[in-house]
């Protein structure tokens with residue numbers, strides 16, 4: 001048996017990376033019959049056949065599972081936004097952070113295209129660093145931060161997420177020259193990236209680690225969490241929540257809310273808090289419609 005990781009599913013075959021080899025595999029019948037989906041990122045055992053062909057015999061239990069893009073056993077999500085072109089949407093960033101948090105995946109926030117905002121203070125990201133998130137500033141164009149990014153990607157499975165046109169593919173090309181991922185131009189008029197990245201595929205990096213370059217998406221549903229749970233995914237709020245008067249505090253209009261007091265004292269960023277309320281409203285709306 002050979003142990004490896006599913007890197008892509010294509011044309012009825014599953015491609016398995018083991019060491020430096022890529023095996024073209026079919027699934028043992030039992031997986032198809034039981035309807036156990038085998039996913040990109042799954043750790044598997046394969047029985048070698050001729051050449052680099054094999055059969056997937058065993059799928060190991062998943063550590064976690066990301067629904068969009070569908071990848072299993074993800075170690076980190078690199079959430080990419082551009083300093084401009086397109087302008088960053090912080091509510092979208094917050095959604096990604098909640099999603100990563102709920103999936104148990106460590107997020108890394110990456111602000112790309114910093115070359116376009118040279119000299120500007122990117123202080124809208126300071127609240128994320130203060131909250132304890134790892135924040136990276138990069139430019140695929142001038143190479144800023146690319147070495148640091150390469151180091152971060154060296155271990156485990158990373159997923160790149162973020163809207164179209166922010167430079168995800170360009171960053172991967174910079175991390176590993178020769179990768180030649182397609183990149184799309186940002187249209188001069190519409191200022192929205194084209195969808196240039198199609199299916200999910202894990203790319204094995206020369207320095208170690210695997211990454212998924214995903215299709216960009218600009219809208220995102222919240223994961224299936226309860227309104228009482230949303231603040232778990234706001235590290236800066238969670239610190240104060242134990243001091244709220246009510247155990248069931250949603251940190252919106254309750255009296256004696258330590259989170260709101262922290263916002264008033266600027267211990268918590270007001271923008272982050274307002275966006276929290278927006279997402280909270282969305283979850284409450286969703287619970288009502290059940």
Ligand SMILES: Nc1nc2c(ncn2[C@@H]2O[C@H](COP(=O)(O)OP(=O)(O)O)[C@@H](O)[C@H]2O)c(=O)[nH]1
Pocket residue numbers: 112113114115116138139140141142163164165166167168169170171182183184185186193194196197216
């Ligand atoms: N100025 C500048 N442009 C960039 C940078 N990274 C990517 N781009 C450009 O932004 C556009 C979209 O890049 P792409 O990698 O396709 O974005 P993706 O949709 O997120 O994969 C392309 O025209 C890139 O050349 C950067 O760091 N600085």
Ligand SMILES: [Mg+2]
Pocket residue numbers: 168169170182183184196197213214216
């Ligand atoms: Mg792309």
Ligand SMILES: [Zn+2]
Pocket residue numbers: 241244245249250251252254256257258259260
């Ligand atoms: Zn509260």
